[in-house]
Amino acid sequence: GYATQVLVLAYSSAPSRDPRTAELKTKIQRAVRVIEDSQTITGGWGYEPKHASSHEGSVTVTVVQALRLARDTGFVVDKEVHDRGLKYLIDSQKRDGSFKYALMEDRSTPALTAAAITAMHGFGEYYSRSIRRGLEFISDPYRHPGELEWTFYGNYYAAQAFYRAGGRYWRDWEQRAVPWIVDSQIPAGHQMGYWDDRDQGNSPAPKGRAYSTAMSVLALSVPDGYLPLFQK
DSSP states (O other): HHHHHHHHHHHSSEEEETTTHHHHHHHHHHHHHHHHTTOOSSSSSOSSSSSSSOOHHHHHHHHHHHHHHOOOOOOOOOOOHHHHHHHHHHHHOOOOOOOEEETEEHHHHHHHHHHHHHHHHHTTSSEEEEEEEHHHHHHGGGGTTSSSSSSHHHHHHHHHHHHOOOOHHHHHHHHHHHHHHOOOOOOOEEEEEEEOOOOHHHHHOOOOHHHHHHHHHHHHHGTOOOGGGGGG
């Protein structure tokens, strides 16, 4: 999912007459087909690129955003894949507004809910009741952005969810999360300016500097709108 997003962004800014652009186009077309073909019977996506029953929300959001970027750049995306994916997300929402990790698993978290809201944006849903309920669910937890599980991952998707919602949702997150992200940047000798989730006690499965830094920089860059993915 993430890799396809990067390829599409590279393609959208590549010179049209460069032979490498045509090669890039072919690879993106293949990536889109793989994503479509690996949609599970539930409508979501799992970790393996194959048509199976395993699925979960944190993979689904990455491929949904990849498909949205590809479609907006001119690639053909199957409408049935779109419709099944949107239904999957709607069906995974709980009564309290949160979104489940997977359809058959009741566990939900603020981070997964922020990701699900962002995935629904990828399907063109911005003002639905599901979106409003999800935003209300994550509004209170993200008043303490550094205390949540999956902190860097969650704030990356919360930034997108709240920014598109605007108003008090964005104001509240920006006033609390941006200072926390900036203050948690780690200097180390001459290697200044990285983040590391291994220093966060609330990260269940830490990934290290590269991952944490990428998520932090992307979260901070959302309101700048440099990437099509973040534009309203």
